[in-house]
Every structure is written in structure tokens, then in C-alpha cells.
Amino acid sequence: MRIPILKLHDYLLISVQVELDDQTALQFQEDVLEKIHEEGSRGVVIDLTSVDMIDSFIAKVLGDVVDMSNLMGARVVLTGIQPAVAITLIDMGIVLDDVPTALDLEQGLDRLQLELED
Amino acid sequence: MRIPILKLHDYLLISVQVELDDQTALQFQEDVLEKIHEEGSRGVVIDLTSVDMIDSFIAKVLGDVVDMSNLMGARVVLTGIQPAVAITLIDMGIVLDDVPTALDLEQGLDRLQLELED
Numbered sequence: 001m002r003i004p005i006l007k008l009h010d011y012l013l014i015s016v017q018v019e020l021d022d023q024t025a026l027q028f029q030e031d032v033l034e035k036i037h038e039e040g041s042r043g044v045v046i047d048l049t050s051v052d053m054i055d056s057f058i059a060k061v062l063g064d065v066v067d068m069s070n071l072m073g074a075r076v077v078l079t080g081i082q083p084a085v086a087i088t089l090i091d092m093g094i095v096l097d098d099v100p101t102a103l104d105l106e107q108g109l110d111r112l113q114l115e116l117e118d
Numbered sequence: 119m120r121i122p123i124l125k126l127h128d129y130l131l132i133s134v135q136v137e138l139d140d141q142t143a144l145q146f147q148e149d150v151l152e153k154i155h156e157e158g159s160r161g162v163v164i165d166l167t168s169v170d171m172i173d174s175f176i177a178k179v180l181g182d183v184v185d186m187s188n189l190m191g192a193r194v195v196l197t198g199i200q201p202a203v204a205i206t207l208i209d210m211g212i213v214l215d216d217v218p219t220a221l222d223l224e225q226g227l228d229r230l231q232l233e234l235e236d
Binding site for chain 2: 003004005007018
């Protein structure tokens with residue numbers, strides 16, 4: 001099962017609305033990087049509003065997607081991290097270092113715009 | 119399995135990237151109408167770029183989504199209909215009456231903007 005990736009002008013919009021198991025997360029990582037390459041995207045918004053739980057493996061994969069995308073020249077913003085997810089991440093000592101975040105998809109796009117203007 | 123629906127400002131963006139079986143299509147219909155109601159969306163873009171095949175039942179469900187959304191006060195644009203799908207629809211004599219279409223997501227959003235300005 002794959003997570004749909006929408007292309008909108010220079011950006012990719014991704015709303016994760018399935019439970020992220022390890023296999024789905026790794027497939028997702030590959031698909032995002034492939035799509036950035038294919039479309040020449042400058043920015044990516046990954047919306048996690050519908051994600052209730054993140055474990056350390058998924059957190060690492062997400063962090064890696066951000067780093068890998070940056071290497072390829074695209075900025076990534078994570079949006080809509082739920083309170084319970086934020087609590088779990090901090091409790092488990094997982095730090096999403098230098099990962100730009102925003103409240104929702106709209107604010108994520110605004111944030112991306114700002115990041116790309118720097 | 120549900121098709122993810124993204125909310126962006128006044129619009130809903132939907133990229134159908136799974137095979138539409140009957141059950142998925144009906145669930146999709148319900149989810150779109152529910153989400154329009156919930157978010158107060160004025161327009162919806164349904165992108166079919168990744169859909170290779172549409173049968174008469176799916177075509178009817180999609181046509182119904184458009185009519186139902188219009189009743190609720192939201193305009194719908196279908197985008198990215200593949201050549202093979204267009205051929206099948208016309209060959210089968212299925213007419214998506216008065217359904218606005220566009221080439222891709224970007225042009226769908228532009229079309230929506232125009233429709234809503236009328």
C-alpha cells in the first residue's frame with residue numbers, strides 16, 4: 001500500500017492517512033525521493049494530522065526523508081503533528097533535529113515559501 | 119481502504135492513486151461529501167492521473183459525486199483523465215455530463231477559480 005503524493009507547482013503535498021508500518025514507511029521514503037527527482041520539486045509538505053502514533057523507527061525514517069530531500073535540494077516541512085505524537089516523541093527522547101514544522105497544510109506551505117526565499 | 123482527502127484553504131484536493139473497486143468508490147463518495155460539509159469547502163479537485171481503468175459503475179459514482187457536491191454548494195473538477203480512460207468512457211457511451219475537467223491538478227485549481235468567480 002502506497003501513500004499518494006500530489007504535485008502542485010513546485011511542491012509535493014503528502015497527507016499520511018494510513019497507519020505507518022515499517023514497510024509502508026520505507027516505501028514512502030523511496031517514493032518521495034523518486035518523485036522529487038522526477039518532478040524537480042523544490043519543497044515538500046508532509047501532513048501527519050491523521051497519524052495517531054509514531055514509534056522510533058518511523059520517526060527515524062521521517063527524519064531521514066527530511067535529510068535526504070535536503071541533500072537532493074528540496075526542503076521538507078512536517079505539519080499537523082498531534083499532541084499525543086509530540087508527547088511520545090519527546091518522552092522517547094526522539095529529537096527531529098532541524099526539521100521545520102507547522103500547524104497544518106496551509107501554514108506548512110507558507111513556511112516552505114519562507115524557507116525557499118532565504 | 120480510504121482515499122486521502124487534502125484540505126487546502128477553500129478547496130479539497132484528492133489524488134486517486136489506488137484501483138477504484140466498487141466498495142472503495144462508494145466509501146470515497148461518502149468521505150468527499152462528509153469532508154465538504156465538515157470543512158465548508160467551496161471546490162474540489164479530483165485527480166485521476168493514476169487511474170488506468172474506469173468501468174460504468176465507477177463512472178456513475180464519480181458523476182454522482184459531482185452532482186451531489188454541486189447540490190451541497192461545492193464545485194468539482196475532474197483532472198488527469200488518461201487517454202485509455204477517455205476512450206473507454208466514450209466507447210461505452212458513458213457521458214460525464216456537465217462535469218468540468220482539466221489536464222492536471224494545477225489547471226484544475228485554475229478552472230475551479232474561474233468557475234467560482236462566475
